[in-house]
Amino acid sequence: MKNLFACMMFCVIALPSGVSHAAPPSEPPDAIVCRGLSAVGFSYWWGGECWCSNGCAPDLVGCAPGVCTPNDGSTGCPECTHTGTYGADCSGFVSRAWQVPDPLATNACNTARYVASSFTADHEYWNVVPMNDLRPADAVASDSHVILVIGSEDAFGEHDCVEAKGCSYGIVRNSRTFSSVYSGARRINLTTCECDEGGTESENCGDCGTRTRSCTGCMWTGWSACDGPDPEGEEANCTVGEDALGVCAQGRQLCVAGWLTCSPNSPGTEVCDGQDNDCDGLVDNGTAVTLGEGYACINRCGDGVSACLDGAVRCVTPGTIWPDDTCNADDPGDPVDTTAGDGCSCTVGGGRDPGGLPMLLPLLFTFVLIRRRRARR
Amino acid sequence: MNTRNTRNTLLAAWPLLLLLLAGAGFPRTSHAAAADDLPEPFLFLAWDADVGRFLGDEADSEGPKSFAAKADGGLLILDQVNLRILDFDAAGRELPAYALPGPAFDDVGEAAGRFVLALDRLVTSTLLVYDLDGSIVTELDLVGHGIEHAGLITAMFARTDGVWLEVSHRHSVRVLDAAMGPCERRIVLGRPIEGGRSLIGKLDRPAGGATISIGPRNAAKPDATITIPGELPIRRIVQLDADAKGRVLAVVHEALFAGTTPFGVLDERYRLIRLDDRLAELWTVRSPWVLTELDQRQEVRLGPDGGVWQMFFTWEGVFVVRLDGGTP
Numbered sequence: 001m002k003n004l005f006a007c008m009m010f011c012v013i014a015l016p017s018g019v020s021h022a023a024p025p026s027e028p029p030d031a032i033v034c035r036g037l038s039a040v041g042f043s044y045w046w047g048g049e050c051w052c053s054n055g056c057a058p059d060l061v062g063c064a065p066g067v068c069t070p071n072d073g074s075t076g077c078p079e080c081t082h083t084g085t086y087g088a089d090c091s092g093f094v095s096r097a098w099q100v101p102d103p104l105a106t107n108a109c110n111t112a113r114y115v116a117s118s119f120t121a122d123h124e125y126w127n128v129v130p131m132n133d134l135r136p137a138d139a140v141a142s143d144s145h146v147i148l149v150i151g152s153e154d155a156f157g158e159h160d161c162v163e164a165k166g167c168s169y170g171i172v173r174n175s176r177t178f179s180s181v182y183s184g185a186r187r188i189n190l191t192t193c194e195c196d197e198g199g200t201e202s203e204n205c206g207d208c209g210t211r212t213r214s215c216t217g218c219m220w221t222g223w224s225a226c227d228g229p230d231p232e233g234e235e236a237n238c239t240v241g242e243d244a245l246g247v248c249a250q251g252r253q254l255c256v257a258g259w260l261t262c263s264p265n266s267p268g269t270e271v272c273d274g275q276d277n278d279c280d281g282l283v284d285n286g287t288a289v290t291l292g293e294g295y296a297c298i299n300r301c302g303d304g305v306s307a308c309l310d311g312a313v314r315c316v317t318p319g320t321i322w323p324d325d326t327c328n329a330d331d332p333g334d335p336v337d338t339t340a341g342d343g344c345s346c347t348v349g350g351g352r353d354p355g356g357l358p359m360l361l362p363l364l365f366t367f368v369l370i371r372r373r374r375a376r377r
Numbered sequence: 378m379n380t381r382n383t384r385n386t387l388l389a390a391w392p393l394l395l396l397l398l399a400g401a402g403f404p405r406t407s408h409a410a411a412a413d414d415l416p417e418p419f420l421f422l423a424w425d426a427d428v429g430r431f432l433g434d435e436a437d438s439e440g441p442k443s444f445a446a447k448a449d450g451g452l453l454i455l456d457q458v459n460l461r462i463l464d465f466d467a468a469g470r471e472l473p474a475y476a477l478p479g480p481a482f483d484d485v486g487e488a489a490g491r492f493v494l495a496l497d498r499l500v501t502s503t504l505l506v507y508d509l510d511g512s513i514v515t516e517l518d519l520v521g522h523g524i525e526h527a528g529l530i531t532a533m534f535a536r537t538d539g540v541w542l543e544v545s546h547r548h549s550v551r552v553l554d555a556a557m558g559p560c561e562r563r564i565v566l567g568r569p570i571e572g573g574r575s576l577i578g579k580l581d582r583p584a585g586g587a588t589i590s591i592g593p594r595n596a597a598k599p600d601a602t603i604t605i606p607g608e609l610p611i612r613r614i615v616q617l618d619a620d621a622k623g624r625v626l627a628v629v630h631e632a633l634f635a636g637t638t639p640f641g642v643l644d645e646r647y648r649l650i651r652l653d654d655r656l657a658e659l660w661t662v663r664s665p666w667v668l669t670e671l672d673q674r675q676e677v678r679l680g681p682d683g684g685v686w687q688m689f690f691t692w693e694g695v696f697v698v699r700l701d702g703g704t705p
Contacts, residue, residue: 156579177613
């Protein structure tokens with residue numbers, strides 16, 4: 001009954017017999033997209049088809065959007081009440097965005113329009129098109145709903161759309177998909193050549209990106225993905241903050257999808273470099289293999305073993321005042337001689353009995369462990 | 378034309394359609410489960426008595442727009458028409474519902490097993506976080522760094538490092554930290570998964586397939602990429618997600634349309650493909666249940682335990698089935 005009432009009402013409004021209508025204006029698809037975007041934020045009004053625009057933006061100040069309220073016990077219109085002057089239902093919105101059956105200003109109310117099911121079949125003002133060939137400014141319709149497509153298909157197959165969705169929503173912009181009961185429609189009189197072949201244009205997007213489109217076959221392609229160059233130099237460094245630890249607390253500024261973001265360093269293998277590479281809060285606490293420890297080596301004092309000390313792999317030999325100091329090849333000072341102050345008495349090239357090394361190893365590991373714990377503190 | 382009767386006729390044709398699809402015999406690979414091995418529904422909710430729907434008249438129609446699999450094995454069903462989130466335990470028993478403050482919520486999720494998320498992209502542009510007592514503990518304005526238009530949010534993911542919102546199937550923005558508090562927004566390309574990695578999906582046009590990549594977040598090159606050829610042309614990527622162990626779920630909508638006006642659909646189905654963390658195929662299953670005229674944002678979900686769930690509508694009501702019977 002509700003639908004019968006709807007059909008009678010809209011048939012009378014949309015198709016008065018004997019009244020001729022002007023063909024829709026010759027215009028590029030962008031003009032329809034612009035008109036559609038200018039309705040976002042206005043209320044859903046069952047039977048309505050008007051709103052106020054300021055270029056491609058809605059004029060929500062000069063013309064206050066109405067309010068749609070479902071009646072008690074109803075989940076939607078037409079059992080609903082609308083207050084206010086402006087608003088549209090789905091087919092009123094698409095009719096006005098498409099300028100059918102008459103080219104009128106967006107704020108012209110109580111005028112002829114079509115119902116949703118009209119857009120599912122060929123018409124003198126539009127043609128049905130395949131759903132896998134939707135373009136901006138096309139409509140997608142079922143027997144009960146019609147939607148204006150304003151963007152090209154995204155990576156997952158959804159489209160950026162504007163629709164008068166229902167009493168609870170109003171006119172909204174959203175990314176959405178369509179079930180297979182929907183069919184596509186394309187208005188006639190779209191300007192066949194809206195740009196100079198080979199031309200390009202770009203615009204800023206996000207906070208570090210740009211996007212471009214080019215003119216192919218006399219029509220603009222869809223906008224490219226928003227992207228931009230990553231910052232360089234000092235601007236590239238950033239601090240992640242929160243509770244990030246070690247190298248993960250630092251990051252690099254990237255321009256991702258046109259937006260600046262601090263991309264934290266990833267946790268890595270703990271190596272001997274004085275940093276917390278695996279982001280567990282401890283410095284140089286890897287395994288002997290990852291730290292490069294335990295290998296036999298020769299330093300100025302003779303035979304030694306590699307150990308991670310103070311953020312560097314050193315060849316150490318216990319000295320006379322061991323374990324408080326060691327003889328190692330990296331000591332500052334005289335590059336040639338080592339002294340008792342270095343923890344051992346030896347000279348470069350001086351050797352020790354290599355047979356003593358195996359006996360020294362357990363002591364060396366204990367020594368290294370103590371040193372590393374001290375280093376963490 | 379009486380549009381309600383038309384829709385009812387279409388919905389009533391579902392059982393017949395299922396029989397036809399089962400009888401048609403889908404092309405199969407040796408390791409593929411068949412659509413005619415129909416699983417028992419985990420949950421059935423009758424229209425109007427158990428769950429709300431809205432049959433649009435010059436407006437969009439809608440059923441429950443989203444659902445989520447909980448850590449305890451139960452389900453959340455977004456019953457936005459009745460201003461609530463239905464809560465079910467692992468045995469399908471109904472628990473007290475969460476009250477919604479408005480009718481325009483269109484996604485739901487669970488975070489850390491102790492928070493419930495409700496997303497309203499279109500009217501209030503807010504994300505609500507409930508504790509298990511049903512109290513709202515966080516209310517977040519969606520628009521901000523990385524999100525210009527809330528209506529272009531295409532997915533919501535609760536990860537161990539917080540809640541992420543995907544925009545236009547291109548990038549994701551971390552909007553809440555692990556404690557469900559607002560945080561400095563961080564952005565990654567694609568969909569973040571655990572282990573500091575991300576998934577990127579893209580339809581292969583005009584070939585009719587889909588390409589999936591996995592790798593470190595914001596890395597210049599992915600670790601692995603595969604192309605899924607369509608048995609029918611792939612129209613849409615319905616879901617792309619990974620569980621805590623990194624195993625990936627890709628769900629594609631395959632559809633064949635007539636080549637002449639009015640270009641009606643000739644055949645369609647969903648194909649669910651389970652992949653390991655290097656994108657090697659584990660198993661494939663085909664589902665005959667596809668999107669109906671009732672608007673639905675989330676149709677297939679990957680549960681915290683790796684289980685694969687589908688929520689679909691018939692003229693009788695809402696069904697939820699588990700399609701894998703457990704993770705291989």
